[in-house]
Amino acid sequence: LGDIGEFGWIARLARRTRSASDPGVLCGIGDDAAAIRINPPILITTDVLAEGVHFRREWGTSRQLGRRAFAVNASDIAAMGGRPAYALIDLRAPATFPVRELEAIYSGFRDAADRQRVVLIGGNTSSARRLSFGVTLLGRAPHGCLTRDRCRAGDDLYVTGTIGLAALGLAALRAGRRRTVAIRRFLEPPLRVEIACALARTGLVGGMIDVSDGLVQDLGHLCEASGVGAVIDATRGPVPAPRGRLRRRELEHALAGGEDYELLFSALPALSRRIGSIARRYRCNVSRIGRIVRTPRNVRVVDADGRPLSLTARGHDHFRKRR
Amino acid sequence: LGDIGEFGWIARLARRTRSASDPGVLCGIGDDAAAIRINPPILITTDVLAEGVHFRREWGTSRQLGRRAFAVNASDIAAMGGRPAYALIDLRAPATFPVRELEAIYSGFRDAADRQRVVLIGGNTSSARRLSFGVTLLGRAPHGCLTRDRCRAGDDLYVTGTIGLAALGLAALRAGRRRTVAIRRFLEPPLRVEIACALARTGLVGGMIDVSDGLVQDLGHLCEASGVGAVIDATRGPVPAPRGRLRRRELEHALAGGEDYELLFSALPALSRRIGSIARRYRCNVSRIGRIVRTPRNVRVVDADGRPLSLTARGHDHFRKRR
Numbered sequence: 001l002g003d004i005g006e007f008g009w010i011a012r013l014a015r016r017t018r019s020a021s022d023p024g025v026l027c028g029i030g031d032d033a034a035a036i037r038i039n040p041p042i043l044i045t046t047d048v049l050a051e052g053v054h055f056r057r058e059w060g061t062s063r064q065l066g067r068r069a070f071a072v073n074a075s076d077i078a079a080m081g082g083r084p085a086y087a088l089i090d091l092r093a094p095a096t097f098p099v100r101e102l103e104a105i106y107s108g109f110r111d112a113a114d115r116q117r118v119v120l121i122g123g124n125t126s127s128a129r130r131l132s133f134g135v136t137l138l139g140r141a142p143h144g145c146l147t148r149d150r151c152r153a154g155d156d157l158y159v160t161g162t163i164g165l166a167a168l169g170l171a172a173l174r175a176g177r178r179r180t181v182a183i184r185r186f187l188e189p190p191l192r193v194e195i196a197c198a199l200a201r202t203g204l205v206g207g208m209i210d211v212s213d214g215l216v217q218d219l220g221h222l223c224e225a226s227g228v229g230a231v232i233d234a235t236r237g238p239v240p241a242p243r244g245r246l247r248r249r250e251l252e253h254a255l256a257g258g259e260d261y262e263l264l265f266s267a268l269p270a271l272s273r274r275i276g277s278i279a280r281r282y283r284c285n286v287s288r289i290g291r292i293v294r295t296p297r298n299v300r301v302v303d304a305d306g307r308p309l310s311l312t313a314r315g316h317d318h319f320r321k322r323r
Numbered sequence: 324l325g326d327i328g329e330f331g332w333i334a335r336l337a338r339r340t341r342s343a344s345d346p347g348v349l350c351g352i353g354d355d356a357a358a359i360r361i362n363p364p365i366l367i368t369t370d371v372l373a374e375g376v377h378f379r380r381e382w383g384t385s386r387q388l389g390r391r392a393f394a395v396n397a398s399d400i401a402a403m404g405g406r407p408a409y410a411l412i413d414l415r416a417p418a419t420f421p422v423r424e425l426e427a428i429y430s431g432f433r434d435a436a437d438r439q440r441v442v443l444i445g446g447n448t449s450s451a452r453r454l455s456f457g458v459t460l461l462g463r464a465p466h467g468c469l470t471r472d473r474c475r476a477g478d479d480l481y482v483t484g485t486i487g488l489a490a491l492g493l494a495a496l497r498a499g500r501r502r503t504v505a506i507r508r509f510l511e512p513p514l515r516v517e518i519a520c521a522l523a524r525t526g527l528v529g530g531m532i533d534v535s536d537g538l539v540q541d542l543g544h545l546c547e548a549s550g551v552g553a554v555i556d557a558t559r560g561p562v563p564a565p566r567g568r569l570r571r572r573e574l575e576h577a578l579a580g581g582e583d584y585e586l587l588f589s590a591l592p593a594l595s596r597r598i599g600s601i602a603r604r605y606r607c608n609v610s611r612i613g614r615i616v617r618t619p620r621n622v623r624v625v626d627a628d629g630r631p632l633s634l635t636a637r638g639h640d641h642f643r644k645r646r
Contacts, residue, residue, distance in 0.1 A: 001642045002642045004642075005640045005641075005642050006640045006641040006642050007640060009642070026364050026468060027403075027468055027470050030471075030548070031403065031468075031470050031471050031548070032368065032398075032399040032400075032402035032403050032471070032531075032532060032533055033366040033367060033368035033399045033400055033402070033403045033405070033460075033462070034366070034367050034368070035364045035365065035366050035367075035403065035464060035468045035470075036363065036364065036365050036367070037363040037364055037365075038363060038365060039363070040359065040360040040361060040362070041349050041358045041359065041360055042358065042359050042360075042361060042365070043356040043357070043358050044356060044357050044358075044359070044409075044411065044444070044445065044459075044461070045355065045356035045357070045445070046411050046413055046445070046446060046447045046459060047447050048413065048415070048447060048449060050415070050449065050451060052452075053449060053450055053451060054449075075355075076355040076356045077355075077356055079355035079356070080350075080354065080355050080356045080358065082356070086367075088367065088369050088459070090369055090371065090413065090457060092371070092373070095641075095642040121367070122367065122368070122369070123369060124369045124370050124371060124457075125641060126371060126373065126376060126377075126641050127376055127641040127642055128373060128376060129375075129452075134413060134447075134457070136367075136369060136411070136459050137356075138367070139356070141358060145349060145350055145354075145358045147350050147354050147358075148353075148354050148355070208355075209355060210355055225353070225354070317328045317329045317330060318328075318329040318418075318448060318449050318450040319324045319325045319327075319328050319329050319332075319418040319450055
């Protein structure tokens with residue numbers, strides 16, 4: 001990167017970016033600030049993948065890293081029932097970082113962004129000891145915002161896709177293993193934008209959140225914001241396990257593991273058939289895993305007989321020690 | 324920070340932030356994404372202060388750091404002729420980082436932001452080896468965008484405030500000195516939002532950029548975007564020097580130093596009286612330092628007799644070696 005310099009890199013980026021052709025972009029890469037036309041309400045979120053904190057470079061390809069950086073941010077926009085539209089990239093890298101690697105990261109990002117018609121409009125580039133790739137996404141929410149405070153007692157609780165596989169993948173990577181289904185699931189999180197927008201369009205979905213820090217912890221955030229509690233039926237969980245009974249450890253892993261980037265949401269029981277047809281239409285498994293109850297802030301996990309399971313594992317917190 | 328954890332910090336932040344009371348904020352800190360109502364065109368910019376790259380903690384107070392993080396971003400919005408409205412903070416810090424220090428940084432940020440009626444609506448918090456404080460600002464541009472490509476041959480060139488003092492301050496800090504006027508100028512960059520909006524309102528200003536990487540380099544960016552060249556009269560520069568003749572080294576320092584966060588812009592010669600009255604109204608020195616010429620991409624610096632000075636120093640680039 002030292003060979004072409006900061007401005008060489010920005011010029012290269014501007015040439016390869018189609019921001020100039022988007023009618024909403026008044027001013028793209030290369031000015032003091034970007035300028036866009038976008039109708040309110042506007043969603044905005046930001047998240048970073050930092051080497052040594054969120055990933056190690058040997059875990060996957062540079063393209064996977066770029067794609068993942070897009071996906072984890074798009075997941076936050078989706079969890080509001082919205083659709084991402086514009087992106088900024090905060091790149092920090094050592095001067096010795098190979099331009100070819102950097103282009104592969106951007107290429108992975110761009111492939112995923114292009115598919116969602118998201119346009120890169122700017123960002124920031126600075127030197128750092130280790131690579132980090134931060135993304136800010138702006139999005140539209142034409143069907144309103146599925147904020148966390150909309151869960152009501154009596155709602156059913158749903159989750160898309162599978163829970164726990166990504167955490168197994170992360171554990172496998174940390175243990176030095178390569179190329180398992182679980183690892184691929186961690187490196188390539190799902191993109192749930194289309195189904196999130198379809199759910200928002202019904203106007204009948206309650207609160208929604210994306211599962212990134214562990215199902216139980218993220219459900220706790222939903223409950224806290226809505227002033228309600230929840231009961232999860234552990235046997236109904238969309239947990240990828242050998243057929244038959246789940247072992248306790250696998251279950252804990254699934255419920256506390258995080259990195260799933262699936263959608264967790266509540267909806268009126270009357271909506272269940274409609275949710276089933278949306279799930280089929282978008283070819284995405286949607287499981288009913290429990291319900292919202294009145295008791296504030298209390299998330300209980302029960303087994304098939306309704307007996308409570310007490311879990312010891314907790315979700316992810318950046319500053320607390322892991323168990 | 325490890326004692327209260329990521330979510331403890333976010334909850335504390337949400338309580339102290341007045342985003343809930345702003346009518347444009349549909350959803351502030353604590354959901355998957357923020358949601359706002361803001362009329363287009365929307366300006367957006369992002370910039371970071373990273374320990375060891377942009378600052379050392381012993382250089383100034385935590386409050387100054389927070390204020391500076393706001394100012395350098397607001398400068399980019401101002402340079403588009405706009406006004407910042409909403410902010411996101413990307414905080415990265417070690418788990419051992421003292422919460423008290425962090426609150427001082429946020430307090431410095433908030434003081435500056437409040438004065439501009441800028442509301443904190445979200446961001447991201449993650450662990451890192453060293454402190455970094457990234458800011459994304461969204462702003463309004465009701466009078467249009469003063470992009471870099473609007474300079475025309477024949478325009479006069481103006482710069483606000485003083486050039487070169489901040490770079491002297493940075494050099495003094497690096498040399499281990501403390502508490503000089505220049506150091507304070509580096510630690511507390513000016514906020515030129517009001518005068519930038521007043522200039523934009525005239526509808527007669529050409530291209531504008533903020534001077535952050537060195538006057539000559541930033542002028543080069545203006546010229547390149549506009550397909551023009553420029554001549555600067557070195558003796559007219561708003562360079563803080565001992566009375567009388569400028570020494571060559573001081574001049575180079577001023578022209579290549581950067582960190583000024585002043586506005587550099589072009590305007591029709593007919594606008595000079597109006598610019599004078601705007602300068603008086605906002606109590607901000609505005610100096611005419613040269614003019615735009617036809618020769619593309621060529622920035623020349625001449626002395627009082629019109630003789631060209633050849634400068635060896637270059638502006639800042641994050642990945643190239645410094646001289």
